[in-house]
Amino acid sequence: MSTPIVRLFVLVILLFVLLFVWTSRWTVLEASSLNRNPLNVRPLLAELKVKGGRILAADGTVLAKPIPGPGGTWRRAYPTGLLFAQPVGYSIAAQGRSSGLEASWAAQLRGDQSGIGSIFGQLNPKPVGNDVYTTLDPKAQRVAQQALGGQHGAVVALDPRTGAVLVMYANPSYDDNHPDATGPNVSTFNRATEGAYAPGSTFKIVTATAAIDSGKYTESSLVNGNSPITVSGVPLANDFNQSWGPVNLIVAMTNSINTVFAQLAETVGRRPMTDYMKRFGFYAKPTLDYPASELRASRPYSSSGHAYPPGSPSEDIGRIGIGQGGLQVTPLQMAMVAAAVANGGRLMTPHLTSRVVNPDGATVQTVKPTVNSQVMSAASARQVTQMMQKVVEEGTGSTVQIPGVTIAGKTGTAEIGASGSNLTQPSFVAFAPVQSPKVAIAVMVDSSHGGFGATVAAPIARAVLQTLISEGR
Amino acid sequence: MSARNRELVGLIPASLLVTAGFAGVFIQRSGALSNVSLTYGAIFLGLCLAGHVFIRVTLPHADPYMFPLVALLSSFGIVMIYRINATLARQQAQWLVLGLVLFAATIIFFRDYRKLERYRYTIVAVSLALLMLPRVPGVGYSANGAYLGIHVPGLFVFQPAEFAKIGLVIFLASYLRDTRQVLVMGARRVLGLTLPPLKHLGPVLVIWGIAMLILVVLHDIGSSLMFYGGLLAVLYVATNRVSFVVIGLLAFAAGAWYLGTHIVHVHARVETWLHPFDPRLYHAPLGSYQLANSIFAQAAGGLFGQGFGQAQLTLPGGGSLLPAAQTDMIYAVITNELGLFGATAVLVASLLFIARGFKTALLARDSFSTLLASGLSATLALQVFVIVGGVTRVIPLTGVTLPFVSYGGSSIVANFVLLALLLLISDRARRPAR
Numbered sequence: 001m002s003t004p005i006v007r008l009f010v011l012v013i014l015l016f017v018l019l020f021v022w023t024s025r026w027t028v029l030e031a032s033s034l035n036r037n038p039l040n041v042r043p044l045l046a047e048l049k050v051k052g053g054r055i056l057a058a059d060g061t062v063l064a065k066p067i068p069g070p071g072g073t074w075r076r077a078y079p080t081g082l083l084f085a086q087p088v089g090y091s092i093a094a095q096g097r098s099s100g101l102e103a104s105w106a107a108q109l110r111g112d113q114s115g116i117g118s119i120f121g122q123l124n125p126k127p128v129g130n131d132v133y134t135t136l137d138p139k140a141q142r143v144a145q146q147a148l149g150g151q152h153g154a155v156v157a158l159d160p161r162t163g164a165v166l167v168m169y170a171n172p173s174y175d176d177n178h179p180d181a182t183g184p185n186v187s188t189f190n191r192a193t194e195g196a197y198a199p200g201s202t203f204k205i206v207t208a209t210a211a212i213d214s215g216k217y218t219e220s221s222l223v224n225g226n227s228p229i230t231v232s233g234v235p236l237a238n239d240f241n242q243s244w245g246p247v248n249l250i251v252a253m254t255n256s257i258n259t260v261f262a263q264l265a266e267t268v269g270r271r272p273m274t275d276y277m278k279r280f281g282f283y284a285k286p287t288l289d290y291p292a293s294e295l296r297a298s299r300p301y302s303s304s305g306h307a308y309p310p311g312s313p314s315e316d317i318g319r320i321g322i323g324q325g326g327l328q329v330t331p332l333q334m335a336m337v338a339a340a341v342a343n344g345g346r347l348m349t350p351h352l353t354s355r356v357v358n359p360d361g362a363t364v365q366t367v368k369p370t371v372n373s374q375v376m377s378a379a380s381a382r383q384v385t386q387m388m389q390k391v392v393e394e395g396t397g398s399t400v401q402i403p404g405v406t407i408a409g410k411t412g413t414a415e416i417g418a419s420g421s422n423l424t425q426p427s428f429v430a431f432a433p434v435q436s437p438k439v440a441i442a443v444m445v446d447s448s449h450g451g452f453g454a455t456v457a458a459p460i461a462r463a464v465l466q467t468l469i470s471e472g473r
Numbered sequence: 474m475s476a477r478n479r480e481l482v483g484l485i486p487a488s489l490l491v492t493a494g495f496a497g498v499f500i501q502r503s504g505a506l507s508n509v510s511l512t513y514g515a516i517f518l519g520l521c522l523a524g525h526v527f528i529r530v531t532l533p534h535a536d537p538y539m540f541p542l543v544a545l546l547s548s549f550g551i552v553m554i555y556r557i558n559a560t561l562a563r564q565q566a567q568w569l570v571l572g573l574v575l576f577a578a579t580i581i582f583f584r585d586y587r588k589l590e591r592y593r594y595t596i597v598a599v600s601l602a603l604l605m606l607p608r609v610p611g612v613g614y615s616a617n618g619a620y621l622g623i624h625v626p627g628l629f630v631f632q633p634a635e636f637a638k639i640g641l642v643i644f645l646a647s648y649l650r651d652t653r654q655v656l657v658m659g660a661r662r663v664l665g666l667t668l669p670p671l672k673h674l675g676p677v678l679v680i681w682g683i684a685m686l687i688l689v690v691l692h693d694i695g696s697s698l699m700f701y702g703g704l705l706a707v708l709y710v711a712t713n714r715v716s717f718v719v720i721g722l723l724a725f726a727a728g729a730w731y732l733g734t735h736i737v738h739v740h741a742r743v744e745t746w747l748h749p750f751d752p753r754l755y756h757a758p759l760g761s762y763q764l765a766n767s768i769f770a771q772a773a774g775g776l777f778g779q780g781f782g783q784a785q786l787t788l789p790g791g792g793s794l795l796p797a798a799q800t801d802m803i804y805a806v807i808t809n810e811l812g813l814f815g816a817t818a819v820l821v822a823s824l825l826f827i828a829r830g831f832k833t834a835l836l837a838r839d840s841f842s843t844l845l846a847s848g849l850s851a852t853l854a855l856q857v858f859v860i861v862g863g864v865t866r867v868i869p870l871t872g873v874t875l876p877f878v879s880y881g882g883s884s885i886v887a888n889f890v891l892l893a894l895l896l897l898i899s900d901r902a903r904r905p906a907r
Contacts, residue, residue: 012854022865026771027813034772
């Protein structure tokens with residue numbers, strides 16, 4: 001009876017080989033597709049069990065932290081709520097939803113392992129994520145919130161030397177502990193990075209840069225400031241239809257003379273103007289460490305709402321030169337414009353975070369300042385700075401003056417709504433101190449009844465600038 | 474080195490595994506190593522040593538590898554069960570003690586196990602009665618539509634099939650020892666197939682009938698495949714006729730197909746086996762949730778697993794991610810925590826034990842011993858195949874235990890009796906002639 005026993009054993013071996021092959025199939029051969037199967041809740045549960053890292057302000061204030069949930073899981077809590085909700089965002093792992101820094105830094109906050117760790121399974125018995133330190137300044141952020149005083153709008157402040165975002169506040173905001181709550185003054189829409197504002201006269205900084213850096217003008221070039229003139233076949237007038245006669249660029253900037261800047265833009269030409277706008281970052285989403293879906297490119301749009309391709313012949317370049325002509329910008333973009341002038345013409349890439357620290361306290365990633373583009377020469381930047389300084393000293397921006405601090409700025413007041421509605425979109429763009437600029441800021445307010453950049457936006461910028469500079473920036 | 478000393482050395486891996494395993498689970502639980510894990514290891518090692526000393530005294534010539542292999546599988550099991558539920562592990566440890574007691578009792582009372590032959594009709598009657606018990610109103614109960622257990626209220630849950638499998642093999646080994654010559658000699662060839670004489674075909678038909686009955690009664694393809702396969706294995710060893718096996722398997726396939734399409738529960742099991750990732754079946758009651766999550770758990774294990782104590786078995790809000798983790802799904806838990814390597818270790822340990830069983834069958838000096846040893850080994854092999862095959866989706870999933878590893882008193886006790894029988898046969902076969 002030995003032959004059948006041996007054969008029987010061979011059959012058993014074959015059956016066991018079958019078991020081995022099938023186990024290999026699930027554990028190795030088809031493992032990755034099984035892990036992606038929508039019915040498989042294990043990857044999600046593993047994520048829920050990760051004690052995610054914190055998000056902190058520059059001074060260590062906790063903006064987001066993990067709190068324990070049921071069954072060894074963790075969820076996110078936001079101690080500062082709506083003050084920082086727009087930049088920080090939220091993350092609900094159970095629903096696979098996230099936004100803001102929570103989304104753009106998700107991998108570091110989860111402490112995702114790579115390489116050997118992911119091949120051999122979770123080596124760390126209790127997965128803990130890394131802490132992400134932002135560059136945001138809580139004190140200035142709160143001042144921005146208070147200064148806006150419930151008006152819809154946004155404040156963005158940058159360190160022009162590094163590109164670090166110091167303040168990013170947009171109103172209305174929301175409580176990121178309850179991102180689905182609705183209400184009259186609740187919005188997850190981040191006006192600072194997504195808002196489409198008419199820049200108005202603040203855009204004259206860009207036009208002046210193009211005019212001077214292209215070599216066609218200097219700050220003392222004389223241009224006819226009479227009103228009205230015809231731009232693209234349509235008359236264009238100055239405020240109160242005032243004619244200034246021949247004025248130099250400093251006077252034109254100080255008094256925000258529309259007809260001068262429209263002529264500058266037309267003389268510089270469509271292509272060079274577009275080129276300078278691109279150098280400032282227009283026509284593209286800023287390379288911020290923030291989800292691309294929550295960033296908007298600043299550029300001109302046709303009246304029917306289509307984005308003009310860069311340098312399109314349909315653009316009214318003269319009106320674009322004074323911030324009209326369908327131009328739509330984000331507060332972040334206008335802060336970048338101020339920062340480029342402030343930093344000697346060199347635009348630093350904006351960033352919201354400074355470093356990533358692991359649970360042992362070791363810095364695992366440092367966000368180093370990088371140059372986004374050389375927008376203009378240092379000499380051109382000096383001339384544009386001088387023009388902007390005059391605006392604050394004796395022009396439209398005198399409302400922003402701070403004793404002992406020299407400020408360079410530009411007001412903007414775009415007329416929105418039907419003609420005669422008196423509805424405006426006030427804005428203010430500035431940097432300070434002029435001698436060694438440490439802060440660049442843009443303030444944009446959604447709408448005002450007859451308010452101006454100087455009266456509505458500039459005081460907000462003044463409060464935030466004062467806070468940041470008194471902190472030793 | 475003598476056989477018994479080899480056995481003693483063979484116990485070292487099991488004791489190391491159980492200690493390391495408990496330590497691993499403890500570290501995961503509390504972040505600190507507790508001396509309780511060492512205590513568990515020591516108790517387990519003590520039990521192994523007691524068993525070893527008992528074998529040394531009573532069966533000095535028995536196979537030296539079977540007991541250490543069983544110890545290894547049991548230690549795998551108790552660590553995994555401890556990891557799932559500490560209370561269940563304590564119960565399992567108690568079952569292991571009871572198993573060792575019955576192991577000793579079997580060896581003492583059936584020292585000449587051949588006297589079992591005298592009671593073969595009693596044994597087969599009791600075995601069949603045991604199989605029917607789960608359908609008896611009041612004590613029987615069904616799990617997932619299959620009738621595999623009986624419930625004595627307030628006392629215990631009992632899975633009679635674990636004992637019936639041994640009884641049926643004893644009966645068949647004994648019956649075929651007498652009739653195997655006739656079955657072979659009287660065979661005729663019809664249409665290229667070797668058929669046994671009609672009057673002796675009876676027992677084969679009876680076996681087929683038993684298997685179909687099991688299928689009808691228990692509603693379970695896997696269990697009936699295990700019983701039927703074990704019985705066919707004995708028939709094949711007794712007659713050395715492949716054709717008998719082929720006819721038997723064809724008859725089984727026909728019966729299984731008919732019942733699979735006509736018994737709702739069996740049909741559902743086949744459907745979930747074919748389409749475990751169909752969202753409709755996944756969310757349906759008695760659907761593919763368990764099987765799909767078994768496969769997901771294995772996928773999460775990868776090559777080396779997530780480590781002792783790392784498997785995710787429950788959902789954060791309550792509810793089970795891997796139902797029946799400690800019994801049917803223990804192989805999936807092992808794969809999840811120890812990966813393909815750990816799972817292969819369990820398969821190899823089981824296969825080595827089965828190999829020692831067949832080796833014993835080869836060494837046995839009388840037909841009854843040979844048939845009994847090969848029948849018990851084949852049944853055990855098929856039990857491993859049925860449950861691991863079910864968990865890994867080779868065949869439809871069935872609720873049988875993984876021998877020596879799964880949680881369950883009936884399973885542990887019955888398999889220790891099976892071990893005792895194999896060691897008895899082995900001791901007699903290897904005893905030097907006087």
